[in-house]
Amino acid sequence: MIVAALSWQALRELGPTHFAMVVLAVAVGAVIFSAVGWWTTGYQVVARELRITEGLIWRRNRAIPLDRLQSVEVRRPLLAQFSGLAELRLEVVGGGKAEAPLAYLTVREAAALRERLLALSGRTPEVSVAEADPAAGPRTASPGEQSLHAVGNRELLISQLLTPQAFFLPIGVAWVVTQFVMEGSWTFIGIASTVTAMAGVLLQPIRRVLRDWDFRLARDPGGRLLLHYGLTETRSQVVPLHRVQAVRITWPFLWRLTSWLYLQLDVAGYGAPERGNDTGSDRLLPVGDQHAARLVVGAVLPGVDLAALATSPPPARVRWLHPVGLRFMGVGLHPDVLVTREGRLSREMTLVPYARLQSVRVVQGPLQRMLRLATVYADAAGGRSGAARDRDLAEAWALADELARRARLARHPIPPPAPAAPSDLGQPADETFWQRPAQA
Structure with missing residues (x-):
């Protein structure tokens, strides 16, 4: 609307002919x-590197080691869909955004280059271009894909109607109409600013619908995760499972009326997306029920059952810090993942595999020191952390030691012992697990 207001002002000052010439010159300049x-x-x-050269006056050369490659995504904006082109985006370790966007290639060239780069990055078998070619369209699965889950567009639309932006929009419209009736007349700037504010409120839900339209989750013959989604810009994303750092499950307040939730994925190289930023590539399930979430979590983290992830609450004295959200806080150690949960209006659960832990921290704030509490952070490479908040101090240190031990075992598993002698059979194993200390 701001651009429209400025264009209207320029049209009045320059006249139709000169204004059309300016618009044409800008368009031609952008194309050139x-x-x-x-x-x-x-x-x-070259070998295990992707080398990119760009620039006319200032030449820029980049060499990207493929062993740092985390994920490769094929994007097709609206105009690229009509012209048969695609953009290739690479996510690497330590990058907060796409390291090497290549725009534009033909669809087949983009698919072939993606498979070649993933094969050279290691631990992923190469797939034929015919199986990986997204030219067949985002609505049908490739022959080699194993379909896991598809999100219905009706559920996607309803879920965005159950957001604060859509929920309070009628109130905002009623307020604007009331002000217009009371004022009697509005200026063009007043109308433009009001419409701009209302469009900004609706922009986020609409952008999510366009982004997640026809969302499909599949797995290729090499065991990699395949995500296909988008309407005005289709995306085909490949994520090797060994690159997954954490999974976050969120139950928004209004979605709990329909028992819906959404899942996000942490992959090293994406970085933590900023709040309110919908352009990241961290989605795993835009909307779904508990059954769909169990299916998806089991596919991403084999052996993990979402319905069996129990947690223990913090000590009762934490109610002085969290009088409302205490009963929604918890932490649990399961055979393969650390589970933490928190939240008041929107409830969240974070699953961090022990093999992906980079560090473990025990942090105390001023109020926590008074109440002998501490928070344990389990940091992964994806930018997010599993946080066991406000645990008893002795319990926090025991939990940190146990997490460090399990992380070491997950990275370097101990080989199974030799068969025991007949006289030793039936003796209990000597293994120490983390336990909450008894409350005084």
Whole structure:
């Protein structure tokens, strides 16, 4: 709306003819600039490196080691869908955004390059281009894919109607209409600013619907996770399961009326998405019920059953710090993952595999020191942490030691012992587990 207001002002000052010439000159300049950028950009795969050269006046050369590659995504904006082109985006360790966006390639070239890069990155078998070619369209699965789950567009639309933006929109419209009736007349700037504010409220739900339209989750013959979604911009994302750092499950307040939730994925290289930023590539399930969540979590973290993840609450004295959200806080140690949960209006659960833990921290604030409490952070490479908040101090240190031990065992498992002698059979194993200390 701001651009429209400025364009209207320019049209009044320049006149239709000069204004059309200015718009045409800007459009031609943008096309020439894009064409020069595309013409001067090239790539080359040398050994286990992707080398990218770009720039006309200032040349820029980048070498990306493929052993740092986390995920490769094929994006097709609306115009690219009509022209048969695609953009390839690489996510690498330590990057907060796409390290090497290659725009634009043909769809088949993008698919072939994606499979080649994933194969060279290690631990992922190469798949034929015919199986990975997204030219068949985002609505049908490739021959080699094993479909896991598909989100209905009706559920997606209803879920975005159950958001604060859509819920309070009628109140905002009623307030605007009341103000207009009382004022009698509004200026163009007043109308434009009001419409802009209302459009901003609706923009986030609409963007989510367009982004997650026809969301499909599948697995390829190599065991990698495949995500296909998008309407105006289709995306085909490949995530090797060994790159998954954590899974976060969220139950928004209004969604609990329908028992819905959504899942997010942490992959090293994406970084933690900023609050309110919907452009990240961290989605795993945009909306679904408990059954769908169990299916998806079991596919991403084999052996983990979402319905069996019990947690223990913090000590009762934490109610002085969290009088409302105490009963929604908890932590649990399960054979393969650390489970933490928290939240008041929106409830969250975080699952962190022990093999992905990078560090364990015990943190105490001023109030926590007074109440002999501490928070244990289990840091993964994806940017998020599992946080066991406000635990008893002795319990926090015992939990940190146990997490460090389990992380070491997950990375370097101890080989099974030799068969015991007949006289030793039936003796209990000597193994120490983390336990909450008894309350005084």
